[in-house]
Amino acid sequence: MPPKYKKKSAFYYFLEYVKTAKRYKSLAYAQDEADKRWKLMTPEERLPYQEKAKRDANPNLNLENDMIRLEREEKEATLKNQNDMKHLINKLVQSNTLTSEYFHILHFNTFCYCDSNQKHYPAEVAMVRFNLNEGIEDGNMFSSIIQPGRIPIGYTLTVRQKSGETHQIPEPTIDSECNLKFIISKLYEIMAANQNSTTKEYPPIFVRDCDKTETNQILNQLCADYSIDRQAFRIYSLQYFFFVLRNAHREVWPSLSQSITEIEKDSYDCIPNLSCPYHKDTSAFIYCSECIVTRMVYIICDNCCAPWNITMKPGRHIPFNSLCVKPADVRRDEEFLERRINQLSVAAPETESSDSDDIVDLRNNLSSPRRENVTYSQMAVAGRPSTSGSFAPLRRPTTTSLSVSGMYNFLGSGRGRGIIRK
Numbered sequence: 001m002p003p004k005y006k007k008k009s010a011f012y013y014f015l016e017y018v019k020t021a022k023r024y025k026s027l028a029y030a031q032d033e034a035d036k037r038w039k040l041m042t043p044e045e046r047l048p049y050q051e052k053a054k055r056d057a058n059p060n061l062n063l064e065n066d067m068i069r070l071e072r073e074e075k076e077a078t079l080k081n082q083n084d085m086k087h088l089i090n091k092l093v094q095s096n097t098l099t100s101e102y103f104h105i106l107h108f109n110t111f112c113y114c115d116s117n118q119k120h121y122p123a124e125v126a127m128v129r130f131n132l133n134e135g136i137e138d139g140n141m142f143s144s145i146i147q148p149g150r151i152p153i154g155y156t157l158t159v160r161q162k163s164g165e166t167h168q169i170p171e172p173t174i175d176s177e178c179n180l181k182f183i184i185s186k187l188y189e190i191m192a193a194n195q196n197s198t199t200k201e202y203p204p205i206f207v208r209d210c211d212k213t214e215t216n217q218i219l220n221q222l223c224a225d226y227s228i229d230r231q232a233f234r235i236y237s238l239q240y241f242f243f244v245l246r247n248a249h250r251e252v253w254p255s256l257s258q259s260i261t262e263i264e265k266d267s268y269d270c271i272p273n274l275s276c277p278y279h280k281d282t283s284a285f286i287y288c289s290e291c292i293v294t295r296m297v298y299i300i301c302d303n304c305c306a307p308w309n310i311t312m313k314p315g316r317h318i319p320f321n322s323l324c325v326k327p328a329d330v331r332r333d334e335e336f337l338e339r340r341i342n343q344l345s346v347a348a349p350e351t352e353s354s355d356s357d358d359i360v361d362l363r364n365n366l367s368s369p370r371r372e373n374v375t376y377s378q379m380a381v382a383g384r385p386s387t388s389g390s391f392a393p394l395r396r397p398t399t400t401s402l403s404v405s406g407m408y409n410f411l412g413s414g415r416g417r418g419i420i421r422k
């Protein structure tokens, strides 16, 4: 027969407190003093002991309370992040600096998370700095393969499996030198260089929602391990930022789901030369951190430059070699027409009705000379208000990858790709 659970009273917990505080040998010795004090205590003073008794009487309540608390904290944090973002974008619109303001996007690839020491083992990092006017400029990309040091025994299989299925970065060898300190110092340097001189506030860093928890944990861990100011890394939802930015000129997206869909669609995920030198010639380029942050910038620019009459430059706002990739609004027009044709075809098969005429009209529209034989840039101009001039292909932004020393001009610049702007 299981032992009968003895319920402890609020007074019992107070008695324990008195025993510990006054260093009595046992609870019996503390009884007299506790009795006297308990009688004189106000209901507010007794409350913490009563709550503890209630929680201990129902162990599930503890778990439930923790979950409710965590949920509430998470909701509050999300709401605060969203308000911060609206406030920031509003401020930039008011001051007429939205299109020149620099934004940062961060991504980590990892080998694994070890339960035994509760540590993440990152494999690769990329941070990009961009604005709507210029897209990604030379030297504004920092990316590096990470050597996280020796991974604890027992995780080899997990590491190999994750690497094989995603980024394909080989597991660190025993003698590989850990470069985590270099990585976190470099990220801090980038943030410090962009710190607001008046408010001393660091710029927000945007991370995809699916990577947010892991990124926060990696930054917590690295900042604690190498004594770096964690306040320098203010992580925000990329999806929400994109949503607010898209609506900054005029509210066109009624809900967040539109920015989520655009990011999930990941229109440029088939373009290999957006990746770092390590991933450039591998089939895993889609998982490359540099490729991911670059794609995110291109998706944002593709959707957010037109309302501000910004001419998009291949290699900076959109992929350099993407003459076949159409701006988001043109693609949406075509998708709509395709759907409409399909609907009408189903509704009026092989009849000489006005619907058939509609189909012909729509087909003509879809394959009109306006859309045939035009380059991406021409279409971009045609579809957008008052843009002028021709598109000059630019060099792909240089990056500081692997052994290259840093980000931005003052830190040195890296390799370049593509054709030089005339």
Ligand SMILES: [Zn+2]
Pocket: 124, 275, 276, 277, 278, 279, 287, 288, 289, 290, 291
């Ligand atoms: Zn890479």
